[in-house]
Amino acid sequence: MNEPLLSVNDLRTHFETSDGTVLAVDGVSFAVERGETVCLVGESGSGKTVACESITKLLPMPPGKLVGGRIDFDGRDLTDCSPGQLSDVRGKRIAHVFQNPQGALDPVYSVGAQLVEAIRLHRDVSKRAARERGIELLDRVGIPEAAVRFDEYPHEFSGGMKQRVVIAMALAAEPDLLIADEPTTALDVTTQASILDLLNDIKAERDMAILFVTHDLGVVAEMADRVVVMYAGKVMERGDVHDVFETPAHPYTQALLRCLPGRGERRETIGGGFPNPTDPPTGCRFHPRCPHAVEDCIGGEQPALEPANNNETHRAACVFYDEDHDTEVVQESAADRAAQPSEQSKQQTDGGHATEGGNR
Ligand SMILES: Nc1ncnc2c1ncn2[C@@H]1O[C@H](COP(=O)(O)OP(=O)(O)OP(=O)(O)O)[C@@H](O)[C@H]1O
Numbered sequence: 001m002n003e004p005l006l007s008v009n010d011l012r013t014h015f016e017t018s019d020g021t022v023l024a025v026d027g028v029s030f031a032v033e034r035g036e037t038v039c040l041v042g043e044s045g046s047g048k049t050v051a052c053e054s055i056t057k058l059l060p061m062p063p064g065k066l067v068g069g070r071i072d073f074d075g076r077d078l079t080d081c082s083p084g085q086l087s088d089v090r091g092k093r094i095a096h097v098f099q100n101p102q103g104a105l106d107p108v109y110s111v112g113a114q115l116v117e118a119i120r121l122h123r124d125v126s127k128r129a130a131r132e133r134g135i136e137l138l139d140r141v142g143i144p145e146a147a148v149r150f151d152e153y154p155h156e157f158s159g160g161m162k163q164r165v166v167i168a169m170a171l172a173a174e175p176d177l178l179i180a181d182e183p184t185t186a187l188d189v190t191t192q193a194s195i196l197d198l199l200n201d202i203k204a205e206r207d208m209a210i211l212f213v214t215h216d217l218g219v220v221a222e223m224a225d226r227v228v229v230m231y232a233g234k235v236m237e238r239g240d241v242h243d244v245f246e247t248p249a250h251p252y253t254q255a256l257l258r259c260l261p262g263r264g265e266r267r268e269t270i271g272g273g274f275p276n277p278t279d280p281p282t283g284c285r286f287h288p289r290c291p292h293a294v295e296d297c298i299g300g301e302q303p304a305l306e307p308a309n310n311n312e313t314h315r316a317a318c319v320f321y322d323e324d325h326d327t328e329v330v331q332e333s334a335a336d337r338a339a340q341p342s343e344q345s346k347q348q349t350d351g352g353h354a355t356e357g358g359n360r
């Protein structure tokens with residue numbers, strides 16, 4: 001089998017703060033194959049953004065520090081790259097799109113000028129050819145009258161249109177991987193849906209992989225081939241999106257799914273508070289909030305990711321999936337939930353994430 005495009009292994013990214021060491025990403029492993037969409041999902045503070053920004057070292061360091069792990073991208077360990085090599089990767093192979101498109105565009109230059117610059121960074125073409133290519137890209141991302149709007153400035157575009165421009169700029173470099181961190185969270189529902197459609201179409205056209213961050217399982221259902229469920233700096237579960245939605249293995253995933261509109265008796269929220277990132281619980285980090293927690297969940301390290309339902313590609317980090325426990329306990333509750341009507345809606349969001357303002 002071919003190597004995955006991106007493979008993150010036992011990544012640890014911590015922050016030194018006056019309150020102590022924030023264990024933002026604390027032993028996270030996942031992979032992204034060429035041409036697939038992997039969604040990172042989890043409540044606010046789980047470490048999704050830090051995991052993504054560790055890949056190309058976009059994080060402020062200090063206070064951030066990669067304290068361990070490997071990040072292999074197309075055969076090369078990015079943790080070993082010089083800043084120059086990394087900025088090359090960032091510009092040409094891996095593109096980032098953030099929640100707030102405002103931050104990605106320079107208000108002083110026209111949209112076209114910024115696109116031309118992005119194109120010429122990637123390809124040695126004349127200004128005129130770059131302009132043509134830029135207009136083509138604006139048209140592709142759904143900007144009407146692209147040739148006219150090419151010369152306009154960012155403030156003349158609505159939020160959704162700005163995000164389309166940012167996506168066009170990301171595509172200018174023809175990246176192999178697009179990292180999109182909550183790219184639609186700041187937009188209204190209709191615009192959000194059309195941007196998700198656009199990303200799905202582009203992915204199919206270009207055989208580009210997408211690492212997509214969201215706290216919204218409705219969005220995961222729209223986008224993901226595979227999903228990685230994070231909680232308090234750890235991966236709780238990962239697998240094919242159908243497996244994870246149909247037979248969620250970790251009690252945390254089960255709880256997240258019960259919060260989804262249209263699932264379960266009525267909308268629930270997960271009881272209990274999110275852990276302190278400088279002093280997370282021992283054992284399974286979810287154990288203080290877990291309805292199934294037993295003594296073995298409390299001490300030691302987070303359980304390893306073990307196959308769930310004898311499926312090597314669907315894994316959960318829960319003691320019930322190791323040899324000494326009976327998985328029926330946690331699977332019965334999942335089966336109950338699956339028996340409920342499972343109409344999904346991306347009309348609403350949930351997960352305790354602040355959707356207003358800011359880039360993160
Ligand atoms: N620059 C920083 N300095 C200190 N701590 C940080 C910094 N950036 C992130 N953190 C901490 O790292 C942890 C993970 O944050 P991260 O932004 O990755 O969460 P997230 O899953 O992306 O959440 P959200 O859904 O709110 O975006 C949090 O506890 C956060 O406070």
Ligand code: NI
Nearest residue numbers: 048049050360
């Ligand atoms: Ni985030």
